[in-house]
Amino acid sequence: MTLIVHDVDHEYPSSHALAGVCAEARAGCITSLLGSNASGKTTLLRIVAGLLRPTAGSVTWQGVETGELPAARRAASISFLSQRPRQDVPLTVRQVIQLARVRLEPSPSEADAIIESLELEDLLDRPYPALSVGQQQRVHVARVLYQHQPGGMLVLDEPTAPMDPRHASMTLEAIRARASGGATVIVSMHDIGLASSCADDAWLLREGALVHAGPVEDVLEPANLQDAFGIPYEWVKRNDGSSWLVPG
Amino acid sequence: MKHRFMLPVLCLLAILVCLLRMLLDRPPGGTLSFEWPGASWIEFRRTAMLSAAIVGGSLGLAGALLQSMLRNPLASPFILGVSSGAGLGLMVSAWVSYMTIGSAMTLPGDGGVSAMVGALLTLLVVYILGQRKGWPDPVALVLVGVIVSTIAAGGMMFFQHLVPTGLRGAFATWLMGTIPEVMPSWSLWMYGGICLACWICCQGLASQLDATLLGDDEAESSGVRLGKLRLLLLGCAGILTALAVSIAGPIAFIGLVAPHMARLVLGGRHALLLPGAVLCGVILLVGADALRQAIDLGGGRMPVGVLTTICGGLVFLVLLRVEMRRT
Numbered sequence: 001m002t003l004i005v006h007d008v009d010h011e012y013p014s015s016h017a018l019a020g021v022c023a024e025a026r027a028g029c030i031t032s033l034l035g036s037n038a039s040g041k042t043t044l045l046r047i048v049a050g051l052l053r054p055t056a057g058s059v060t061w062q063g064v065e066t067g068e069l070p071a072a073r074r075a076a077s078i079s080f081l082s083q084r085p086r087q088d089v090p091l092t093v094r095q096v097i098q099l100a101r102v103r104l105e106p107s108p109s110e111a112d113a114i115i116e117s118l119e120l121e122d123l124l125d126r127p128y129p130a131l132s133v134g135q136q137q138r139v140h141v142a143r144v145l146y147q148h149q150p151g152g153m154l155v156l157d158e159p160t161a162p163m164d165p166r167h168a169s170m171t172l173e174a175i176r177a178r179a180s181g182g183a184t185v186i187v188s189m190h191d192i193g194l195a196s197s198c199a200d201d202a203w204l205l206r207e208g209a210l211v212h213a214g215p216v217e218d219v220l221e222p223a224n225l226q227d228a229f230g231i232p233y234e235w236v237k238r239n240d241g242s243s244w245l246v247p248g
Numbered sequence: 249m250k251h252r253f254m255l256p257v258l259c260l261l262a263i264l265v266c267l268l269r270m271l272l273d274r275p276p277g278g279t280l281s282f283e284w285p286g287a288s289w290i291e292f293r294r295t296a297m298l299s300a301a302i303v304g305g306s307l308g309l310a311g312a313l314l315q316s317m318l319r320n321p322l323a324s325p326f327i328l329g330v331s332s333g334a335g336l337g338l339m340v341s342a343w344v345s346y347m348t349i350g351s352a353m354t355l356p357g358d359g360g361v362s363a364m365v366g367a368l369l370t371l372l373v374v375y376i377l378g379q380r381k382g383w384p385d386p387v388a389l390v391l392v393g394v395i396v397s398t399i400a401a402g403g404m405m406f407f408q409h410l411v412p413t414g415l416r417g418a419f420a421t422w423l424m425g426t427i428p429e430v431m432p433s434w435s436l437w438m439y440g441g442i443c444l445a446c447w448i449c450c451q452g453l454a455s456q457l458d459a460t461l462l463g464d465d466e467a468e469s470s471g472v473r474l475g476k477l478r479l480l481l482l483g484c485a486g487i488l489t490a491l492a493v494s495i496a497g498p499i500a501f502i503g504l505v506a507p508h509m510a511r512l513v514l515g516g517r518h519a520l521l522l523p524g525a526v527l528c529g530v531i532l533l534v535g536a537d538a539l540r541q542a543i544d545l546g547g548g549r550m551p552v553g554v555l556t557t558i559c560g561g562l563v564f565l566v567l568l569r570v571e572m573r574r575t
Contacts (some may be wrong), residue, residue, distance in 0.1 A: 051465050075471030082465045089461045090516030102459045103471030140466075147470065 001027035001062060003048065003153065003184050008057035010043050010208075017043040018054070021210045023203050025186055027151075030179050032195040032216065033188040035205030036229050041188040042083055042157055044205070048186060049080040049155040061153060061184070075103045079147040083157040083188075085140050087129060093139050094124040100147035114145045117174050119167075133162045141171050145178065153184040160189065172198045192233065196220045196245045204228050220245060251515040258513065258527040262301075265531050269297045269538040274549065280542055292429040298436050300427045300534045300552075303492040303499060306443045308506030308529020310488040312522055313450060315507050316457050317481045318386045324504035325489035327390060328374050328482075329397030330367045331498035334490065336400045337366015339407035339419065346411055360435075360494040367490030370400055375482060383475030384482045425499035425553020427537045439491055446484040447526060453477060454518035461516065499553045501560025502532050508567050532556070532563075 003025040010018040018040045025031040033041050046052040048059050050066035059066045062077070069077060079100075089096060097111060097120075115121055118138050123131065128139065141159055148154055154175065160168035176198065179185045189195050195202060195216070202219035204212040206228045212219045225233040225245070232248035270293050274280040285293045310325035318327070326332075341362035374396050378389035408416055450457075456477055459467040468474050492499070509532075510524030536555045543550050 046465065049465075049469060051468055071468070071471045071473045075469065078469065080465060080469035082463065085466060086461070086463045090511065091458065091461065092515075095458070095517060096462070099455070099459045099462060099466075099470060102455045 001151070001182075001184065003059070003061045003186070005044075005048065006058050006060070008044070008047060008054045008059065010040075010047060010052070011055045016208060018047075018208045021057070021205075021208075023210055023213045025184055026201065027184045028179055028182050029200035030175065030185045030187060030198060031201040031203060032199035033186060033203045033205065034190075034192065034195055034220075034228070035188075039205040039228075040208040041205055045080075045155050045157050045186065045188055049078050050074050051080065072103045075147065076149050076152065078153045078155060079144045081140055081144045081154075081156040081159055083161075085136070087133070087136060089128050091128050092125055093120060093128055093131070096128050096139055097143045097146055100143045104147065104149070111146050114142050114174070118142050118145075118170060134164060134167065137162050138167055138171065141174070145174060148178060148183065151182050154178055154186070156185070156187040158188055158190065160191075160194070168194070192220065192225060192245045192247075197242075222248070251513070251517075251520055254513045255520060255524060255527075258510075258524060258531070262527045262530045262534075265535045265538065266297050266301060269293065269300065269534050272538050272541045274541045274544070277548075280544075295431050295436065296427050296429045296537060297534060298440070299431055299495055300537045301530045302436070302439050302443055303427070303496045304502055304506070304529035304531070304533025305447075305526040306488040306492040306529070307499065307503035307533070308510070308525040308527075309443070309447055309450070309522060310485040310492070311503030311505075311529075312507035312510065312518075312525035313481045313485040313488075314503075316460060316518065317384075317478055317485070318390055319460075320386075320390065321508070322504070323390070324501075325485060325492070326397070326498060326500070326503065328393040328486060328489070329370050329400055330486060330489040331493050332397040332400035332404060333370020333373075334363040334367035334493040335404045335419075335423065335498065336407070337362045337364070337369070338422065339404050339411070340366070342415055342419070343407045343410050346415070363497075364490050364494040366400075367493055368486070370396060371482075371486035371490065375486075381475075384478040386478070389482070421551060422497045423553075424551035425497040425556065427496055427533075427552050431495075439495060442491055443488060446488050447522065450481070450484055451519070451522055453480070454522060457481075457518040457522075458516075497553065499533065500557045501564065502529050502556055505560050505564050505567070506532055508564065508571075512567060512570065532560070 005021055005023045008018055008021040021044060033044065035041050043052065047054050048066060050069055053067050066078060118141060120138060120142055123135060128136065160171050163171060175185060175187065199216045201214065202216045203210055204219050204224060211228060212224050222233040233245055234248040235243045236246055238244055271282055271284060273285065273289065273293055307325055314323040314325060314327065315321055374389060374393050375384060378385055378392040380388065408419060456472045459470045459472050464474060506528035507525045509528040510521050514520040514524040536559065537552050540550045540552055540555050
């Protein structure tokens with residue numbers, strides 16, 4: 001069930017987004033994808049989700065290239081959250097969440113459990129465009145979790161970016177629960193501290209190249225981060241004894 | 249949930265408007281009558297009512313499909329250049345007929361086939377130039393449609409210049425849009441059947457159409473085959489528009505206003521929006537055709553397209569203000 005990214009290159013007409021990316025993501029773990037702006041995170045996630053064909057190389061999961069999966073099987077196998085979902089969708093919150101199962105069997109009880117876990121009960125009948133950006137993002141997280149099938153893959157592009165800390169933590173807990181249930185989870189984020197606390201593995205991208213990959217404690221070394229982001233990082237001890245990575 | 253109850257209301261309204269059109273008539277040169285037609289008139293009124301219903305429903309559905317596919321609230325069925333293409337087809341056939349047998353056909357009655365051919369050929373050109381790797385590209389389609397429409401309109405004027413003066417007047421009338429009162433019943437059945445088939449085909453894809461509202465990546469990752477869906481929508485919208493134009497000429501605003509009206513009353517879900525757009529198209533066009541019977545400003549019965557352009561524009565502005573206030 002390991003996701004294998006093999007020598008992936010991707011070129012846009014005006015830029016080279018990815019070059020020779022090789023990595024593996026384990027089932028049951030959260031792999032966080034890190035890198036500065038325009039380092040190729042979103043391109044890599046879209047290729048992993050089978051939504052974009054790489055110029056060269058391959059991404060295989062369960063022995064099949066993700067880009068070759070038939071549409072209905074891909075919907076059952078890979079749930080994808082994009083970085084900027086549209087905000088002018090003329091539907092209610094409930095209807096947006098239900099769209100997760102357009103090609104899959106609906107399960108109202110599963111939907112209700114996810115809605116409850118993300119505290120969306122009171123928003124269900126509200127028009128989606130009337131929500132704040134953070135609330136809209138929670139709706140999309142709920143939609144993607146509802147689409148997710150046991151043993152499937154979750155590919156999430158900055159899922160907590162517009163959320164307040166409480167809802168971000170709630171969202172990460174829900175994602176962790178899916179990983180514990182056997183899901184392969186790849187999630188891009190900019191908050192290094194959050195990544196270090198919630199992820200098992202990390203991939204660090206710099207200018208389209210994967211410069212470090214492995215267990216999160218090995219990858220998120222201050223020296224590696226300074227190399228990738230151009231600013232110093234340091235570990236600080238918190239009152240509860242845990243450590244947190246912050247810009248120095 | 250409350251939106252669902254509005255669909256029967258729209259159904260009822262459509263039936264009432266159709267009944268009104270059957271009751272209301274003012275024959276050319278005659279006076280306005282409000283009564284169930286006698287044996288000599290019923291065929292004319294029924295043909296006018298049914299053809300207006302088919303054209304209105306087709307334009308409403310085509311507009312809803314294109315607004316969803318192109319993600320453009322200003323998209324109307326004529327954005328793809330189909331009406332100009334139909335006009336060009338009509339003018340070319342009139343010119344060929346004039347050059348070969350020395351007399352031109354009478355517009356618009358026997359020009360339906362050439363208008364349909366012109367419309368479908370234009371649609372094909374727009375698709376070929378607006379596709380990317382074989383699948384329709386929404387942005388390219390709009391741009392190509394606008395340009396092809398302009399070129400076809402230029403061609404229309406060119407051939408208009410070549411045909412006799414009398415035919416130019418008939419063509420100007422065709423351009424205003426006219427609901428025919430005489431049509432063979434087999435062609436009414438055929439057009440109605442095509443419209444119904446397109447609607448059933450798209451209705452089955454309503455939930456996938458909903459998913460496209462979220463964005464391309466979201467729709468594809470939910471299992472929607474976006475390219476194939478867009479190709480199907482383009483085909484259906486194009487055929488419906490070509491059909492409407494070949495029956496009644498280019499009738500403006502119905503295809504733009506009907507989907508907005510339906511969205512306002514029924515919400516954004518395509519399971520309700522598509523039948524709603526069909527019903528609103530029927531209500532608007534049959535209603536306009538009934539209304540024009542009562543209007544006499546001295547120049548005979550007003551072409552229905554004039555009424556839909558003026559009233560449709562006003563209705564669109566009202567809907568826009570309502571929507572702005574609501575959001």
